[in-house]
Amino acid sequence: QGAVCGSLRVFRSPARHGYAVEGSPFIPTRLACAASQYYGIAGSGTLLILEETELGIALVKSCEWSDGLFDVAWSETNENVLAAGGGDGSLQLWDSSSNHSAPLRVAREHTQEVYSVHWSQTRGENLLVSGSWDQTAKVWDPTLSKSLTTLKGHEGVIYSTVWSPHIPGCFASASGDGTLRVWDIKSAACRLAIPAHKSEILSCDWCKYDEHMVVTGAVDCSVCVWDLRNPRQPVCQPLVGHSYAIRRVKFSPFSRTVLASCSYDFSVRFWDYSSSQPLLETVEHHSEFVCGVDFSLHTPNQDQLLVLWTETLEPCTHRRRSTGKYKGWFNLQYQKLTLWTLKQHSPGVS
């Protein structure tokens, strides 16, 4: 099912639409993809464990679930364990190394679709957070035995919950009520609510180098970067370019100001919000809604020529010298997951 296309690797999962993709923090070539039947509107879901190989992307294990799966998170302590959130309001803990078809554990507390799940990033803490369309976020111990806290406050469905990589016990959430909220789990309270967009906010992420910076992507087609110390306005002009709602945003693990966004407009865009021309690159190789994007933690390809979708004989309009760059993992609806490397490009091969 995998095929090499130049530097682009494609994995197709017939009859499953990709919703989220996450690279393993332990195994550089391993990734997980949460997928659903029928655009996640109806039908069942599949968690795909994939391995990047010389020849393409190979399927390691596929775990079937009775409802659509919308998000996945790798454990930060065990290389084989991962958690997924589903359309039936359940969270499941899966073991990618076992031969069992059933999850290790299923937690059913949310009453509606679980749209996000994230494993804590700070040292000394090993927790899970989930965000649901029932307008609550729940914090869980890593065995999913019982939720430790339920956080209420959002007045719309929650689309995204992400732990701060710096501040223990702190996570951000993005909601259909148009606010970005920052939560403190020790006091189980919302510390900050930013009316970040005048539309539904579908995704948020923390900067990995600055504990105050958060990015949001919304239905109004814009990406905004916020300094939590000054929540009245975004730190720069909204990043515009997408022509449909932004489905997911992620900060680069290698660069303070670089981030990626993917959208219902079928494209993935890379931005440097500190630059006067923030749009670094637009990648349009998907033919359906792009719902997930992730950076590989393991491949900080330094100082390479970034050539995309052009051939060497073309006028040099698309060639650009790129500084410390990344490798992107994208995933999309419509049965196709592509692994895209900015590292090399072989002219004439596609």
Add this chain to the structure above:
Amino acid sequence: MHRVKVISGHLSSYPPQGGNRKCNINHCRARAAVSGPEDVVVVHGRRTAIGKAKRGLFKVWSFKPHSNSVVCANVSLSPRCLLTLTNITVCLTLAGNVLQPGAGAVMARIAHFLSEFPETVPVYTVNRQCSSGLQALFNIAGAIKSGSIDLGLACGVESMSLQEMGNPGDLSPRLVDFEKARACVVPMGITSENVAERFGISREKQDAFAVSSHQKADRAQRSGRFEAEIVPVVTRVTDAEGTESTVTVLKDEGVRPSTTLEGLGKLRAAFRADGSTTAGNSSQVSDGAAALLLGRRSAVEALGLPVLGVLRASAVVGVPPDMMGIGPAYAIPAALEQAGLIVADIDVFEINEAFASQAVYCVEKLGLPLDRVNPNGGAIALGHPLGCTGARMAVTLLHELQRMGRRGYGVVSMCIGTGMGAAAVFEYPGP
């Protein structure tokens, strides 16, 4: 259906601010994009360079009885094609052909054997004038759709060095009694004058279009854009002293980068003393061949072959015979409607430049953005080997879409002598 409501809320509540709306879910792009195992897909396409008829490097063919076969053989033997053909059985091949006697039916079978196809592979030829190469592709697609074959090679071949144009054969004397029938024998040049006159396409517009065709083709040639699609053909030439030598034909011969508006302005009208159609703003008389391997998606995928393009629509429509050049202006909307697309969805249009008059008319009538029309030049610069053209344009189009590097749509269209237009919509699925 809570989820449907939430997700459609993501898509409908905010129209994008300004900019071009590349993906519009409200019209039918999504419908056109539905892929299935029954799709007719193009695996691969190649062509020869196009030679000038009678004066070009391919002219020596005229000394050999089955010269077209040579071209066909060479195209078929292009490396990738050969690779695929040795592993599988092609069920049918077709050669579009216009001028050869009987549309070159015998010639095509001979070409098969020169190309080292096994005798078990059948062949036939088709003649739909200038669209023959595309019609060959439509016929293969139809045979795939009907389930009679899984894979087929659609070819277009023409040696205008070898045959004269303009002899329609024995016609019924009753044709004079019917206006439309009479119009079928109007010379092509006069149909061009008719289009220019009736729709007010000025000489300046025609010449400017011709100059841009040469410039685009020259740019494409110099930047090596055609290298991926052209198969080298080895042929023999005889110089003035009668010495024979072997040459490899790699480049289209008709492109004249030195063409200027002033230069074209000096040419005399070729078909009517007060006309505007000249040798400079008409297509060139040429030799050439092109071939595309088509298959049902399920069969193609089972063989592990790549997909270069998907045929999304094919349409042929009738127009008045004495203005046959307006064909694309009617065929393109018909094909787009079939595909559920609109003009704005199309990234590249390949419209045959039989005459600048009719090409300009079609572009203006449909409101096509000029930068998307024939980005690598057309028949005015490259040449118009009649039976080859349709297949040649499909090859050029698919390579251009591939070069753009993302999912996109393209249209191939041409007018057809005796009053018709043909159009096809292809989708490039992305790398």
